[in-house]
Amino acid sequence: MANEVAEVIFIPSPGVGHIKSTIELAKLLVNRDQRLAITVLVIKPPGATSGSAITTYIESLAENGIDRISFIQLPQVETPPIVDPKDQMNSKIEFINSHCKYVRDAVADLKSQPGSGRVVGFVVDMFCTSMIDVANEFNVPAFVFFTSNAAFLGFTLFIKSLCDDLNKDVDVVELSNSDTEILVPSFVKPTPTKVFWSRVKTRAGLDFVRWFAQKLGEAKAIMVxxxxxxETHAIESLSADTSIPPVYPVGPILNLEGGSGAGKPYDDDVIRWLDSQPHSSVVFLCFGSMGSFDEVQVKEIARGLELSGYRFVWSLRRPPSDLTSRSPSDYEDPSVVLPEGFLERxxxxxxxxxxxxxxxxxxHDAVGGFVSHCGWNSLLESLWFGVPTATWPMYAEQQMNAFEMVVELGLAVEIKLDYMKDLFNPKANAIVVTAMEIESGIRRLMEDNEIRRKVKEMSVKSRSATVEGGSSYASVGSLIQDLTRGIS
Structure with missing residues (x-):
């Protein structure tokens, strides 16, 4: 049939950051090919209510409308899986898996509607790979959207092959907890085990990583x-491995819209303040949607900032009041945790x-450096805007991101590479980064002109990659060919 519509099912992980990246990818695809239509199946996180960040964000998208992108909010699971505080990742995966039946029903209903397009594939978030099985039931290919980087993807697949080769999970756990360096194919330089993903440091976590890598290998292709x-080396090493699905580098995929997209009121007071500051004079400290510190560490950061003498904007968040929520909040009066007189000085x-x-x-033109938790989206944003980063990773794969940026690529300076925070037991981490370490990192961040030059060059390359003639533009074209194969 002429002008047949190719319907693609998108399934993001239930988190604002993952959903935002997924929506930006969906926009990119429908803007590139008029034959594509996308239905996003939204999994609400446990306990999500009307007015929550995800609900507000999706409702705003649906109200404003995006041509050829529609949204279906899946029913909430009546009896969500019990959350194990010691293994939140597996609990999250089990929660997502419990929605397979709702995805199956939604897709069947969509296919039965008169005039609907032919479902040609699923695009599933890296934490929704169980949905590959549902795609198989409909006899359509499943593509994974890997929202982190190619080097970390290579590390994940390498760990599985290492387990398979040794045939002893315990050896890999012992290796990961030792103080050594390992040659990982997706990294040029030996990777210190101290920056390994914390999941591979326990037997239960390693079991998850092996399952995760197995499911990634079942995809038609992996978008990164x-x-x-x-990431020239990492992408080339993945492309040379014929045992894994094709890898499409499609980034940077960024959501650069401000305002209430994160469910937060947007106050432009900080932007007005930056307007009055000199060019590249301000260091910006921001630690992501789950980043916060106890009072002892907050005081060290404050002292480090004072010692450095640099202008700053500091996003200071209050730690969660209990372990049932990982989300920090804002202080009504930040002076209660800051050194006496700090705000006045x-x-x-x-x-x-x-x-x-x-x-x-x-x-903003006034910002000259970024102290970051090294979430991948944040690092891509900093490169896009040409702002060098000082690394302070906390959880997930952020230590590996920091290692790649500082040691592999020379695009960041180190405050810490191996700082780790247990989000579910904050008191377990007794490490305090000192004011002297923070001051030193900020000075190098603001004064290393060679890194600043390299970051500015990479900023140009990041923007060039996404436009016609660019590497990611071509990669997205190949992906669209895969999706629309057989559509007239």
Missing amino acids: NTFLEL THGTGKVIGWAPQAEVLG
């Missing part, structure tokens, strides 16, 4: 939020805020 010029040269409109701040 990166670009060839940034830094008045005019520093600004302490709560939640930050990160992209808007990074894009």
Whole structure:
């Protein structure tokens, strides 16, 4: 049939950051090919209510409308799996898996509607790979959207092959907990075990990683939020491995819109303050949607900032009040955790805020450096805007991201590479980064002109990758060919 519509089912992980990246990828695909239509199946996180960040964000998208992108909010699971505080990742995966029946029903209903397009494939988030089985039931290919980087994808697949070769999980756990370096194919330089993903440091975590890598291998292809010029070695090493699905670098996929997209009110007071600051004079400290510190560490950061003498914007968040929520909140009065007189001494040269409109701040001409938790989206944003980073990773794969940026690519400076925070037992981490370490990192961040030059060059390359003639533009074209094969 002429002008047949190719319907693609998108299934993001239930988190604002993952959903935002997924929506940006969906926009990119429908803008590139008029034959594509996308239905996003939204899994609400446990306990999500009307007015929650995800609900607000999806409702705003549905109300404003995106041509050829529609949204279906799946029913909430009546009896969600019991959350194990000691293994939140497996609990999250079990929760997602419990929605397979709802995905199956939604797709069957969509296919039965008169005039609906032919479902040609699923695009599933890296944590929704169980949905590959549902795609198989409909006899359509499943593509994984890997929202981290190519080097970490290579590490994940390498760990599985290492387990298979040794045939002893315990050996890999012991290796991961030792103080040594390992040659990982997706990294050029030996990778220290101290920055390994924490999941591979326990037997239960390693079991999850093996399952995760197995499911990735079942995909038709893997889309990675990166670009060839940034991760040349990692992408080439993955492409040379014929035992894994094709890898499409499609990034940087970024959501640069501010305002209430994260369910937060947008106050442009910080932007007005930046307007009055000199070019590239301000260091911006922001630690992601789950980043917070106890009072002891907050005071060290404050002292480090004062010692450095640099202007700053600091997104200071209050730690969660209990372990049932990982989300920090804003202080009503931040002076309760800051050194006495700090706000008065830094008045005019520093600004302490709560939640930050990160992209808007990074894009401001006055910002010259970024102290970051090294979430991959944050690092891509900093490169897009040409702002060098000082690394302070906390959880997940962030230590590996920090290692790649500092040691592999020379695009960041180190405050810490191996700092780790247990989000579910914050008191377990007794490490305190000292004011002297923080001051030293900030000085190198703001004064290393060679890294600044390299980051500016990579900024140009990141933007060039996404436009016609660019590496990611071509990669997205190949992906669309895969999706529309057989559609007239």
